[in-house]
Amino acid sequence: MTGDGTRAVRAGLPEPRANEPALPGPAFAAHYHLPGEVSGPYTYGREANPTWAALETAIAELEAPGDPGPAAEAVAFPSGMAAISAVFLSQLRPGDTAVLPSDGYQLLPALRERLEAFGIAVRTAPTAGDAQLAALEGARLLWIESPSNPGLDVCDIRRLAEAAHRRGALVAVDNTLATPLGQRPLDLGADFSVASGTKALTGHGDLLLGYVAARDPRLTAAVRTWRKVAGAIPGPMEAWLAHRSLATLQLRVDRQAAGALALAEALRDRPDVTGLRHPGLPSDPAHDLARQQMRGGRFGCVVSFVLPDRAHAERFLAALRLVDEATSFGGVRSTAERRGRWGGDAVPEGFIRFSVGVEDTEDLVADVLAALDEAARPDGNAARAEENAARADDGSARPDEGPAHP
Numbered sequence: 001m002t003g004d005g006t007r008a009v010r011a012g013l014p015e016p017r018a019n020e021p022a023l024p025g026p027a028f029a030a031h032y033h034l035p036g037e038v039s040g041p042y043t044y045g046r047e048a049n050p051t052w053a054a055l056e057t058a059i060a061e062l063e064a065p066g067d068p069g070p071a072a073e074a075v076a077f078p079s080g081m082a083a084i085s086a087v088f089l090s091q092l093r094p095g096d097t098a099v100l101p102s103d104g105y106q107l108l109p110a111l112r113e114r115l116e117a118f119g120i121a122v123r124t125a126p127t128a129g130d131a132q133l134a135a136l137e138g139a140r141l142l143w144i145e146s147p148s149n150p151g152l153d154v155c156d157i158r159r160l161a162e163a164a165h166r167r168g169a170l171v172a173v174d175n176t177l178a179t180p181l182g183q184r185p186l187d188l189g190a191d192f193s194v195a196s197g198t199k200a201l202t203g204h205g206d207l208l209l210g211y212v213a214a215r216d217p218r219l220t221a222a223v224r225t226w227r228k229v230a231g232a233i234p235g236p237m238e239a240w241l242a243h244r245s246l247a248t249l250q251l252r253v254d255r256q257a258a259g260a261l262a263l264a265e266a267l268r269d270r271p272d273v274t275g276l277r278h279p280g281l282p283s284d285p286a287h288d289l290a291r292q293q294m295r296g297g298r299f300g301c302v303v304s305f306v307l308p309d310r311a312h313a314e315r316f317l318a319a320l321r322l323v324d325e326a327t328s329f330g331g332v333r334s335t336a337e338r339r340g341r342w343g344g345d346a347v348p349e350g351f352i353r354f355s356v357g358v359e360d361t362e363d364l365v366a367d368v369l370a371a372l373d374e375a376a377r378p379d380g381n382a383a384r385a386e387e388n389a390a391r392a393d394d395g396s397a398r399p400d401e402g403p404a405h406p
């Protein structure tokens with residue numbers, strides 16, 4: 001079996017054919033020629049598209065490399081939330097019970113409300129300490145997020161999956177933060193690996209995408225049928241851009257993981273930084289478990305930490321020069337935000353979620369340390385903030401903060 005980088009550059013590509021491109025361009029089609037009886041994979045655009053099919057093969061090869069071909073199937077969605085919803089809504093019926101993390105992605109509580117309105121019972125427990133184990137009795141679906149966003153806790157996927165399977169529950173893992181190069185949930189016993197492809201998987205911050213991968217064809221068939229019924233289909237252009245981005249996945253995740261570890265190490269001894277978390281940091285409470293179940297030293301690009309208060313955090317973000325203040329994570333350009341501004345996560349006011357890009361590590365660490373120094377001096381920060389504002393005016397823009405999520 002080939003290595004991750006070798007697999008990533010060829011994943012999902014057709015056999016080389018004379019005079020054909022390596023990765024065929026996006027197929028824009030609402031319908032396909034269909035003379036006579038209904039036959040073949042491509043009939044109507046809501047059901048199948050060759051650009052999705054190539055991307056789905058690529059993702060399946062990364063989530064579950066087989067020899068030959070992938071040992072799983074993937075189904076692509078227009079966003080991570082579309083993929084997550086597809087698993088819940090295709091698998092659960094009224095009267096079923098789902099177990100969610102209490103510290104997972106910020107839209108899980110909104111999803112929980114919808115599930116409960118449909119007569120599905122929902123229990124939650126924290127990711128850390130495998131606390132979801134205690135909530136499994138009678139459950140139909142266990143939803144795991146490891147490492148969790150934004151708190152970066154890790155749980156033992158294999159242990160939870162075995163316990164859930166003994167009770168007859170299905171297991172799904174949100175693999176967004178790790179990417180399939182950093183963690184293979186299906187190999188750890190999960191039935192579904194689900195992710196937002198918006199983040200590190202595609203890495204350029206220019207598209208939204210999601211996917212569901214599973215080994216059992218009955219599970220992927222149910223998810224595929226759900227996609228057709230809900231009509232939650234990815235655009236061919238986004239699917240093609242995503243596939244194109246997979247070729248650099250290994251380069252990006254390795255670089256970002258190394259940068260994140262270097263940043264975490266640089267922050268470790270700062271008196272103004274508390275609550276520092278990064279699963280790659282040897283002193284992190286999640287490190288030993290992360291090292292067991294994650295792959296290749298790829299502990300993700302996110303570092304989280306807490307500054308003394310909201311104003312301090314805002315001064316820090318304004319003083320950064322090489323880091324965009326923006327949400328999301330996993331992009332080639334570093335971003336950071338004060339997570340509490342959304343109101344959806346149980347985090348302190350000064351909590352920063354920092355996503356390390358592919359900049360030169362020394363430049364990035366120097367910028368962060370300088371911004372921390374500025375932020376520690378409430379008055380000394382004004383000059384740098386003004387300079388940043390001037391740069392935004394002359395076109396080398398820092399993006400404005402958008403309106404809050406619903």
Ligand SMILES: *Cc1c(COP(=O)(O)O)cnc(C)c1O
Pocket residue numbers: 079080081082105145149174176177195196197198199208209210
């Ligand atoms: C961003 C994110 C999602 C949602 O993905 P979208 O592509 O924004 O819909 C789900 N889970 C995690 C862990 C995420 O970070």
